[in-house]
Amino acid sequence: MKRIISAAIFLILAGCQQPTVYVYTENLDQQQLHTLEQALNKQSLPYEYTKLPIPRDFADATLMLSSDKILTHETEQLAEIMQGLGYQAEIKYTTEANHFYNQGNIGFYLRAKNDSTSFTMPARVITTGCVEDEFNGLAVKFSDKQAEFNLASGRRVSLDWDYLYGYLVIYYKNYSQSYSHLTPEVSTPFGMKPSDTYRYTARVNKPGWLNCSLQVVYMD
Numbered sequence: 001m002k003r004i005i006s007a008a009i010f011l012i013l014a015g016c017q018q019p020t021v022y023v024y025t026e027n028l029d030q031q032q033l034h035t036l037e038q039a040l041n042k043q044s045l046p047y048e049y050t051k052l053p054i055p056r057d058f059a060d061a062t063l064m065l066s067s068d069k070i071l072t073h074e075t076e077q078l079a080e081i082m083q084g085l086g087y088q089a090e091i092k093y094t095t096e097a098n099h100f101y102n103q104g105n106i107g108f109y110l111r112a113k114n115d116s117t118s119f120t121m122p123a124r125v126i127t128t129g130c131v132e133d134e135f136n137g138l139a140v141k142f143s144d145k146q147a148e149f150n151l152a153s154g155r156r157v158s159l160d161w162d163y164l165y166g167y168l169v170i171y172y173k174n175y176s177q178s179y180s181h182l183t184p185e186v187s188t189p190f191g192m193k194p195s196d197t198y199r200y201t202a203r204v205n206k207p208g209w210l211n212c213s214l215q216v217v218y219m220d
Helices: 002-016 030-042 072-084
Strands: 021-026 047-049 061-065 090-093 106-111 124-128 139-142 146-150 156-164 167-172 175-182 185-188 191-200 213-217
Touching (some): 021 030, 030 072, 061 072, 072 106, 124 191
Parallel strands (some): 021 047, 061 090
Antiparallel strands (some): 061 106, 124 139, 124 213, 139 146, 167 175, 175 191, 191 213
16 A cells, blocks of 8 residues: 555656756856856756766757747746857757657757867878877878878778867767877978877777877978
8 A cells, every 4th residue: 555655656746847957068167157057046947967968969059848848938048048148049859869858858058169260170191109000101181071081991981070179079970089289390301390290189999090199290
Protein backbone atom coordinates (compact mmCIF):
# COMPACT_ATOMS: atom_id res chain seq x y z
CA MET A 1 0.00 0.00 0.00
CA LYS A 2 2.80 2.41 0.93
CA ARG A 3 4.51 1.70 -2.40
CA ILE A 4 1.32 2.52 -4.31
CA ILE A 5 0.90 5.80 -2.42
CA SER A 6 4.56 6.71 -2.95
CA ALA A 7 4.30 6.00 -6.66
CA ALA A 8 1.15 8.12 -6.90
CA ILE A 9 2.84 11.04 -5.12
CA PHE A 10 5.85 10.76 -7.45
CA LEU A 11 3.61 10.88 -10.52
CA ILE A 12 1.76 13.92 -9.19
CA LEU A 13 5.01 15.75 -8.46
CA ALA A 14 6.49 14.82 -11.83
CA GLY A 15 3.39 16.10 -13.57
CA CYS A 16 3.63 19.41 -11.69
CA GLN A 17 7.31 20.05 -12.30
CA GLN A 18 7.95 23.50 -13.69
CA PRO A 19 9.83 23.80 -16.98
CA THR A 20 13.52 24.61 -16.56
CA VAL A 21 15.98 26.75 -18.49
CA TYR A 22 19.28 24.94 -19.15
CA VAL A 23 22.02 27.56 -19.52
CA TYR A 24 25.10 27.03 -21.68
CA THR A 25 27.78 29.74 -21.78
CA GLU A 26 31.10 29.93 -23.58
CA ASN A 27 33.95 32.42 -23.08
CA LEU A 28 31.84 35.13 -21.44
CA ASP A 29 33.84 37.52 -19.26
CA GLN A 30 33.10 38.04 -15.57
CA GLN A 31 30.99 41.14 -16.15
CA GLN A 32 28.84 39.36 -18.73
CA LEU A 33 28.38 36.38 -16.41
CA HIS A 34 27.38 38.68 -13.54
CA THR A 35 24.88 40.55 -15.72
CA LEU A 36 23.49 37.27 -17.02
CA GLU A 37 23.05 35.86 -13.50
CA GLN A 38 21.16 38.97 -12.37
CA ALA A 39 18.87 38.82 -15.40
CA LEU A 40 18.16 35.10 -15.02
CA ASN A 41 17.20 35.69 -11.39
CA LYS A 42 14.52 38.13 -12.52
CA GLN A 43 12.86 35.93 -15.14
CA SER A 44 10.09 33.52 -14.17
CA LEU A 45 11.55 30.03 -14.77
CA PRO A 46 14.04 28.05 -12.67
CA TYR A 47 17.40 27.62 -14.39
CA GLU A 48 20.46 25.38 -14.26
CA TYR A 49 23.96 25.92 -15.66
CA THR A 50 25.49 23.09 -17.67
CA LYS A 51 29.13 22.35 -18.47
CA LEU A 52 28.58 20.95 -21.95
CA PRO A 53 30.02 22.75 -25.00
CA ILE A 54 27.78 24.76 -27.29
CA PRO A 55 27.30 23.03 -30.67
CA ARG A 56 29.43 24.67 -33.36
CA ASP A 57 26.47 25.23 -35.72
CA PHE A 58 24.55 27.24 -33.12
CA ALA A 59 24.50 31.03 -33.36
CA ASP A 60 26.22 32.98 -30.58
CA ALA A 61 22.80 33.48 -28.95
CA THR A 62 20.40 30.57 -29.38
CA LEU A 63 17.20 29.53 -27.64
CA MET A 64 16.23 25.88 -28.10
CA LEU A 65 12.52 25.29 -27.52
CA SER A 66 10.65 22.04 -26.96
CA SER A 67 8.31 21.33 -29.84
CA ASP A 68 5.59 19.86 -27.63
CA LYS A 69 5.16 22.90 -25.36
CA ILE A 70 6.25 26.40 -26.33
CA LEU A 71 6.22 29.02 -23.56
CA THR A 72 5.85 32.28 -25.49
CA HIS A 73 6.09 34.75 -22.61
CA GLU A 74 9.06 33.02 -20.99
CA THR A 75 10.83 32.75 -24.34
CA GLU A 76 10.39 36.50 -24.87
CA GLN A 77 11.92 37.12 -21.42
CA LEU A 78 14.98 35.04 -22.30
CA ALA A 79 15.35 36.70 -25.71
CA GLU A 80 15.28 40.10 -23.97
CA ILE A 81 18.09 38.93 -21.65
CA MET A 82 20.20 38.09 -24.69
CA GLN A 83 19.32 41.41 -26.28
CA GLY A 84 20.35 43.23 -23.11
CA LEU A 85 23.78 41.59 -23.42
CA GLY A 86 24.11 42.78 -27.02
CA TYR A 87 22.88 39.68 -28.86
CA GLN A 88 19.96 38.87 -31.15
CA ALA A 89 18.46 35.51 -30.20
CA GLU A 90 18.05 32.79 -32.80
CA ILE A 91 15.18 30.38 -32.12
CA LYS A 92 15.57 26.65 -32.75
CA TYR A 93 13.16 23.79 -32.12
CA THR A 94 14.19 20.39 -30.84
CA THR A 95 14.30 17.21 -32.84
CA GLU A 96 15.70 13.83 -31.86
CA ALA A 97 18.85 14.74 -33.80
CA ASN A 98 19.84 17.69 -31.65
CA HIS A 99 19.77 18.71 -27.99
CA PHE A 100 16.39 17.38 -26.90
CA TYR A 101 14.05 19.28 -24.63
CA ASN A 102 10.42 18.53 -23.87
CA GLN A 103 7.59 19.62 -21.57
CA GLY A 104 8.49 23.29 -21.97
CA ASN A 105 12.16 23.02 -21.01
CA ILE A 106 14.36 25.54 -22.82
CA GLY A 107 18.02 25.52 -23.83
CA PHE A 108 19.73 28.90 -23.41
CA TYR A 109 23.03 29.12 -25.34
CA LEU A 110 25.24 32.21 -25.14
CA ARG A 111 28.72 32.38 -26.62
CA ALA A 112 31.10 35.36 -26.55
CA LYS A 113 31.31 37.04 -29.92
CA ASN A 114 34.46 36.25 -31.84
CA ASP A 115 36.12 39.47 -32.92
CA SER A 116 39.07 37.72 -34.59
CA THR A 117 37.69 38.16 -38.09
CA SER A 118 40.94 39.38 -39.69
CA PHE A 119 42.82 36.10 -39.25
CA THR A 120 44.09 34.52 -42.47
CA MET A 121 45.67 31.08 -42.77
CA PRO A 122 48.60 30.55 -45.14
CA ALA A 123 47.42 28.87 -48.34
CA ARG A 124 49.76 25.90 -47.86
CA VAL A 125 51.51 24.44 -44.81
CA ILE A 126 53.43 21.25 -44.05
CA THR A 127 52.92 18.85 -41.16
CA THR A 128 55.85 18.72 -38.73
CA GLY A 129 56.65 17.47 -35.25
CA CYS A 130 54.18 14.60 -35.62
CA VAL A 131 53.71 12.00 -32.90
CA GLU A 132 54.13 9.36 -35.63
CA ASP A 133 56.97 10.15 -38.01
CA GLU A 134 55.15 8.73 -41.05
CA PHE A 135 52.85 11.75 -41.04
CA ASN A 136 55.61 14.38 -41.22
CA GLY A 137 55.86 16.33 -44.47
CA LEU A 138 52.23 16.11 -45.59
CA ALA A 139 50.93 19.13 -47.49
CA VAL A 140 47.82 20.84 -46.12
CA LYS A 141 46.04 23.43 -48.27
CA PHE A 142 43.73 26.01 -46.72
CA SER A 143 40.82 27.76 -48.38
CA ASP A 144 38.39 30.12 -46.62
CA LYS A 145 36.83 27.36 -44.51
CA GLN A 146 38.38 24.07 -45.62
CA ALA A 147 41.69 22.40 -44.80
CA GLU A 148 42.68 19.75 -47.35
CA PHE A 149 45.14 17.14 -46.06
CA ASN A 150 47.07 15.37 -48.84
CA LEU A 151 47.84 11.96 -47.36
CA ALA A 152 50.77 9.73 -48.35
CA SER A 153 48.32 7.27 -49.93
CA GLY A 154 47.21 9.95 -52.38
CA ARG A 155 43.86 10.39 -50.67
CA ARG A 156 42.74 13.92 -49.93
CA VAL A 157 40.68 14.71 -46.85
CA SER A 158 38.89 18.06 -46.57
CA LEU A 159 37.91 19.26 -43.09
CA ASP A 160 36.22 22.40 -41.82
CA TRP A 161 38.36 24.86 -39.88
CA ASP A 162 37.85 28.02 -37.88
CA TYR A 163 39.84 30.53 -35.86
CA LEU A 164 38.37 30.90 -32.37
CA TYR A 165 39.71 32.93 -29.45
CA GLY A 166 43.31 32.82 -30.65
CA TYR A 167 43.35 29.17 -31.76
CA LEU A 168 43.18 27.47 -35.12
CA VAL A 169 40.52 24.73 -34.83
CA ILE A 170 40.15 21.86 -37.31
CA TYR A 171 37.01 19.75 -37.04
CA TYR A 172 37.00 15.99 -37.57
CA LYS A 173 33.72 14.07 -37.24
CA ASN A 174 32.39 14.79 -33.73
CA TYR A 175 35.56 16.31 -32.22
CA SER A 176 38.30 18.76 -33.12
CA GLN A 177 42.02 19.50 -32.90
CA SER A 178 43.18 22.97 -31.87
CA TYR A 179 46.48 24.68 -32.58
CA SER A 180 48.27 27.61 -30.96
CA HIS A 181 49.94 30.08 -33.32
CA LEU A 182 53.67 30.76 -32.93
CA THR A 183 56.18 32.62 -35.11
CA PRO A 184 59.59 31.06 -34.35
CA GLU A 185 62.67 31.30 -36.54
CA VAL A 186 63.53 27.94 -38.07
CA SER A 187 66.95 26.60 -38.98
CA THR A 188 67.29 25.92 -42.74
CA PRO A 189 70.29 25.25 -45.08
CA PHE A 190 70.13 28.97 -45.83
CA GLY A 191 70.22 30.10 -42.22
CA MET A 192 67.48 31.01 -39.77
CA LYS A 193 64.19 31.86 -41.44
CA PRO A 194 60.86 33.13 -40.06
CA SER A 195 57.84 30.87 -39.90
CA ASP A 196 54.19 30.61 -39.03
CA THR A 197 53.84 27.52 -36.86
CA TYR A 198 50.58 26.07 -35.54
CA ARG A 199 51.35 23.70 -32.67
CA TYR A 200 48.73 21.09 -31.83
CA THR A 201 47.49 21.39 -28.25
CA ALA A 202 46.32 17.85 -27.44
CA ARG A 203 46.77 14.33 -28.72
CA VAL A 204 43.74 12.73 -30.38
CA ASN A 205 43.24 8.99 -30.79
CA LYS A 206 42.89 9.16 -34.56
CA PRO A 207 43.63 10.07 -37.26
CA GLY A 208 47.34 10.27 -36.54
CA TRP A 209 47.89 13.13 -38.99
CA LEU A 210 45.98 15.44 -36.65
CA ASN A 211 48.70 14.88 -34.05
CA CYS A 212 51.05 17.11 -36.03
CA SER A 213 51.97 20.75 -35.95
CA LEU A 214 51.50 22.78 -39.13
CA GLN A 215 54.20 25.07 -40.48
CA VAL A 216 55.19 27.35 -43.33
CA VAL A 217 58.76 28.68 -43.51
CA TYR A 218 59.40 31.94 -45.38
CA MET A 219 62.61 31.63 -47.38
CA ASP A 220 62.61 35.15 -48.86
